[in-house]
Ligand SMILES: Nc1ncnc2c1ncn2[C@@H]1O[C@H](COP(=O)(O)OP(=O)(O)O)[C@@H](O)[C@H]1O
């Protein structure tokens with residue numbers, strides 16, 4: 127079986143809405159309407175160990191919901207998800223010991239303490255032996271060029287600096303799987319390039335499996351040969367980047383953003 131296996135995954139959310147208008151707040155105290163949002167509709171795919179797969183789609187398509195289910199944070203309404211022989215939400219502790227996750231819009235570093243202290247807390251959380259921790263810390267600090275930042279509290283770092291520290295934090299326990307949910311969002315060009323270079327090298331050296339959610343098609347082109355495209359909760363494409371280009375490009379040398387936009391239009395998402 128593949129390292130990551132998803133089949134028929136569905137997830138709906140209930141959204142409570144207050145009536146609009148001047149008296150909405152008051153009326154809302156007595157009557158709220160409930161609407162259901164279908165975030166994921168029959169999602170299935172397999173990913174082999176060592177792959178780097180791009181997961182793309184417009185805002186609200188269901189990317190983060192998929193990542194949360196695969197991380198064991200959310201339980202789907204139906205469907206199967208087996209990763210390394212485990213069901214993430216049933217066997218969370220064992221699952222996260224093999225998993226690193228970075229959410230671009232959220233931080234796993236403690237805001238007011240030096241980055242090094244956050245790392246030490248993670249060392250205890252993951253039970254990393256001292257010698258192994260020292261070695262890994264040194265290795266990651268060097269590769270991500272964060273040695274000089276370790277004494278700084280996370281809130282004082284620039285976004286690019288913080289994201290490099292977030293990546294190191296996610297990889298301290300040498301996970302076999304790395305889920306990145308929009309890690310390059312808001313980063314400048316230099317930081318993006320550094321991040322891509324690091325991910326490529328880390329994948330080559332350690333064989334870590336990477337699922338990368340992004341809006342940045344340059345991230346995808348730099349890192350992934352395989353892409354999955356999701357729209358309105360449905361998986362629309364799963365295959366080689368090159369084949370996607372050949373299927374949807376309307377002219378030679380067309381920009382990949384235009385190709386993806388054309389694909390969305392064609393599929394009405
Ligand atoms: N906790 C939640 N409660 C209600 N609706 C949610 C929740 N999380 C996500 N959604 C909805 O599910 C859909 C998919 O969201 P998400 O997975 O975050 O998309 P993406 O990451 O692709 O932008 C969206 O319509 C979003 O509004």
Ligand SMILES: [Mg+2]
Pocket residue numbers: 189190191307
């Ligand atoms: Mg998202």
